[in-house]
Structures are given as C-alpha cells and as structure tokens.
Amino acid sequence: MSITTCPTEIVDAPAQRVWDLLTRPEELAQWSGAGLLEGPERPVQPGDILVLSVGLAGPLKVRIEVKEMEPPRRLALDVRLPLKVVNHEVVVVTPIEPGRSRVTFN
Numbered sequence: 001m002s003i004t005t006c007p008t009e010i011v012d013a014p015a016q017r018v019w020d021l022l023t024r025p026e027e028l029a030q031w032s033g034a035g036l037l038e039g040p041e042r043p044v045q046p047g048d049i050l051v052l053s054v055g056l057a058g059p060l061k062v063r064i065e066v067k068e069m070e071p072p073r074r075l076a077l078d079v080r081l082p083l084k085v086v087n088h089e090v091v092v093v094t095p096i097e098p099g100r101s102r103v104t105f106n
Contacts, residue, residue, distance in 0.1 A: 006104060006105070006106050007104070007105050007106075008102060008103070008104040008105075009102070009103050010096065010100060010101070010102055010103075011100065011101050011102075011103055012099060012100055013099070013100070013101055014095065014098070014099055014100075014101065015072060015073075015093050015094065015095035015101040016072055018093045018101050018103055019071065019072035019073075019075075019093055020043075022075055022091060022093070023043045023044050023069075023071075023075065024043050024044075025039035025040060025041075025044065025050055026041075028050070028052075029052060032052070032054075033054070034052035034053060034054045034062070035052065035053035035054075035059070036050070036051075036052060036053075037051040037052065037053050037061065038050065038051035039051065044066045044069075045066065045069070046066050046067060046068055046069055047065075047066065048065070048066045049063060049064070049065050049066075050063070050064040050066075051063050051064075052064065060081075060082050061082070062079060062080065062081055062082075063079075063080040064077050064078070064079050064080075065077065065078045065080070072093065073092060073093055073094070074090065074091070074092050074093075075090070075091045075093075076088075076089070076090045076091075077089045077090075077091070088106075089105060089106060090105070090106050091103065091104070091105055092104045
C-alpha cells in the first residue's frame, strides 16, 4: 500500500535557516524533539545515515538515509520507522520573501 501526501507550510524563517535545521543533525534532533543516536558532526551528505530516538511512551528508533540533495532547495530522504514502515520523503524549501519560506514535504 502506498499513500502520497504533499503538505506545505509557510514559515517565518529564511530558506537558509530552514535548510540548516534539516541538514545539521544536532539541530534536526533539537527542533524535532528527538534524541540523536547516530549521525555525522557536520551537515549531512548523500549516503549519510541518522538514527533518532523518538516517543514519550518509550523510545523508538527512526533511521533516516539521505538519498539526494540539491542545496539549499531539495532534500530526498528514506525514513525508516518501526514496523518496517518506510517513508520516501522529498523536502523542498523555497524562499518567498526575506525572512519567509515555503516548505513542502513530498
């Protein structure tokens, strides 16, 4: 079974700041509320793997593989969740005016 969605949000942040939050493992973990278990100490690159710990009822591991990048605009990821669920995510960051960006997932 495959489900496709395309949520979009306008955020009050410059596109570069959004890109940094998505591609710097420590910042990604902090803003997402997850714990960083594994990941590089630099911005991610294609082929990198991140492992995050999420959940209040007991930690679950989420494995993120960076598939493709077109900095600072497009990031393709495979997000492996528990129960063998895999989300193929594409995040697109588009500046719309100074200090504001559109962020679209898939």
